[in-house]
Amino acid sequence: MKKITFLILAAFLLFIPIEKSDASSVKTIGLIYSADLSFYRIIHGAVIKYLNKYGVDTRKIKFIRQRPFPDVVSWNNAARKLVVYDSDIIIAYGSGAAEAAFSATSSIPVIYGAIDHGLSKIKKIKNGYGSSYTVPIASFIRYLREAKDVNNLAVVYSPFEPDTVVQYRQFRQICKELSINVTGIPVKSVSDIESMLKLEQFDALFLTGSAIVNYRIKTIYEICRGKKVPVLSIFDGTEEYSLLTITPDADRIGRAMAHIIYKLITGRGPVKKRHVLVTKTKIYFNLRLTTELGLRIPMRLVTSADKVIK
Amino acid sequence: MKRSIIFLSVLLSLFMLICPDPCKSEDKSPGKEGILIGLIPEENIFKQMERYMPLAGYISEKIGRKVKFTILSKYGDIIDRFNSRGMDGAFLGGLTTVIAYEKLGVIPLVTVVDTEGNATVRGHIIVRRDGVINSPDDMKGKIVAFVDRASITGYLFPVVYMKEHGINNIRDFFSEVFFTGSCDASVYAVLDGRADVGFVNETELRDMISSDVTIKKELKIIATSPDMPNVTLSLSKRISEKMRKKLLDTLLDISNNSKGREVLKRFGAGGFRRASVNDFTPVYRLLKSLNVNVKEYNYRNK
Missing domain, CATH: 3.40.190.10 (Periplasmic binding protein-like II)
Structure with a gap:
């Protein structure tokens, strides 16, 4: 009798599905930053934080990090390397790195982050998942006009980072309604920035979410300081150099990405939302630069900004 | 940030209390006390001050008493501080009017009419x-x-x-x-x-x-x-019938003279209309739909 009971029990136990541990279902996660920027690092920190929160032991995951110099060739090389290394998943920060990853593979899931929502084509890619953001471009102009009278604005973007082209067009459209002239400065490589900026005259400079552009934030700041004009920026981590930074909430981007990664690596149900839009922003106002440049102080910014740099 | 807002509000309130009297010197004569009107923070306080200051001057001149406005930092502060701050009245929104009517016994006097002739707002x-x-x-x-x-x-x-x-x-x-x-x-x-x-x-x-x-x-x-009553000036029961009538006549008549029209223009309104408690039926209706007794309504932000 005991033997029969034991056999039944053994047979029963044999058929109970044993859940695989989180780490055993994934070997390698490839990681590409479009440039070594603090904004991307902050988002990735949030990804790790939330993966651990969801019960994934990230110490058991092999991360292969690629922080290439921000240009197309380097992005493509980095993406190909991650494919060769048999990454189970590729995480790409910024549209430059994401485009390279999508070119390199159509089978490995690519989870993108820090890409403007206006880049709609990314949502049609079969192996694409991720979190995009919106920033209120009109708010930049609204606050800027409270600080100084403006007639000519310049926007730096990169044709190699398609979401930054979208941002430039949005900016130009809003300025058109307000009868403000806009000069677009398309930057193809980091080395272009200095010479191109020195040629132009403008009342303020808007930096799009371009890795190529933000990689040279200090140089841009020095040039603008020489011209006595303020800089407006999107990326968290640039606020020391920028009069106003309206940045997407990195924590929310990281959380959305982590949720997708968690679903993919544990296989716990399908990824219901493959593309998550983050609209929450944080505002950083640089009061020190306002005084230094002799600008008016927008009181609303002083009272509502998440961070005021004194 | 909260501290900055509170600081600015306190600063502005102090400024409004000590700002120069917009009317003639006769208002300062002994025995003639000023009238203190509370304002809810409808908008940016600096912008609101610009709108209300000419109105204070106009009323003061017409009624022969100094009228001062004080902006409170929160809507609910009007209810909490109406008596302790010695307010004689307040420009209140629909809900604060109802709460003040029920809790403090204030009397609605006039409602602001917008530039398109509406005394209601959505x-x-x-x-x-x-x-x-x-x-x-x-x-x-x-x-x-x-x-x-x-x-x-x-x-x-x-x-x-x-x-x-x-x-x-x-x-x-x-x-x-x-x-x-x-x-x-x-x-x-x-x-x-x-x-x-x-x-x-x-x-x-x-x-x-x-x-x-x-x-x-x-x-x-x-x-x-739905349509709700616009901002309404309500007065304390302490205000005499005579003074109430004076204020009512002044405000109802404001659009009938050029100076008044100029004040209204800066105030961003078309005039005032006599208010009554019945105007606030839509507010009572909203409260009822939440099964809330107005006297027990929690108006303090958490």
Whole structure:
């Protein structure tokens, strides 16, 4: 009798599905930053934080990090390397790195982050998942006009980072309604920035979410300081150099990405939302630069900004 | 940031209390006390001060007594501090009028009539046009920027609207809930991406759009409240019948002279209309739909 009971029990136990541990279902996660920027690092920190929160032991995951110099060739090389290394998943920060990853593979899931929502084509890619953001471009102009009278604005973007082209067009459209002239400065490589900026005259400079552009934030700041004009920026981590930074909430981007990664690596149900839009922003106002440049102080910014740099 | 707002509000209140008397010296004669009117923070306090100051001067001149305005930092402060600050009256929103009427026994005197001749105002629930919210269901897990618990447009109507759409626990439904203190701040919270859902009355929104054309294209209205009474001046029972009549006549007559019309222009209104408690029936109706007794209504922001 005991033997029969034991056999039944053994047979029963044999058929109970044993859940695989989180780490055993994934070997390698490839990681590409479009440039070594603090904004991307902050988002990735949030990804790790939330993966651990969801019960994934990230110490058991092999991360292969690629922080290439921000240009197309380097992005493509980095993406190909991650494919060769048999990454189970590729995480790409910024549209430059994401485009390279999508070119390199159509089978490995690519989870993108820090890409403007206006880049709609990314949502049609079969192996694409991720979190995009919106920033209120009109708010930049609204606050800027409270600080100084403006007639000519310049926007730096990169044709190699398609979401930054979208941002430039949005900016130009809003300025058109307000009868403000806009000069677009398309930057193809980091080395272009200095010479191109020195040629132009403008009342303020808007930096799009371009890795190529933000990689040279200090140089841009020095040039603008020489011209006595303020800089407006999107990326968290640039606020020391920028009069106003309206940045997407990195924590929310990281959380959305982590949720997708968690679903993919544990296989716990399908990824219901493959593309998550983050609209929450944080505002950083640089009061020190306002005084230094002799600008008016927008009181609303002083009272509502998440961070005021004194 | 909260500290900055409080500091600015206190600074402004002090400034308004000590600012030079806009009327003649006879008002300072012994025995003739000034009239202190409280204001709820409808908008940016500096802008609000610019609007109300000429009105204070005009009334003072007409009634022969100094009229001072004091802006409080929160809607509910008017109720809490009406007696302790020795206020003789207050320009209140629909909900604060009802609370003040029930709790303090104030008497509604006149309601502001807008430039289009309406003594009522509607509230809007707004979201970003480029966002993903089209209905109450889409608001789940989003960030909401209420104005103040003591505001119809900025709290009571939205709560009733949400309840009607099956949202009973706001704190659980939204990922973040905060109070901005004024309608324009709620709109800017949505415009700046600090909140997904905001609230504003139509007059304030119209003013904001007229000064910045881009706002209209950025926002989307997803619901509008029924007509609610506009801002109403209510007086303390302490004010004599004679003085009440004087104030009433002054304000009802304001649009009949050029100086008054100039004051109204700066105030951003078309005139005033005599108010009565019956005007506030829509407010009582909203409170009833939440099964809330006005005397027990919690108007303090948490």
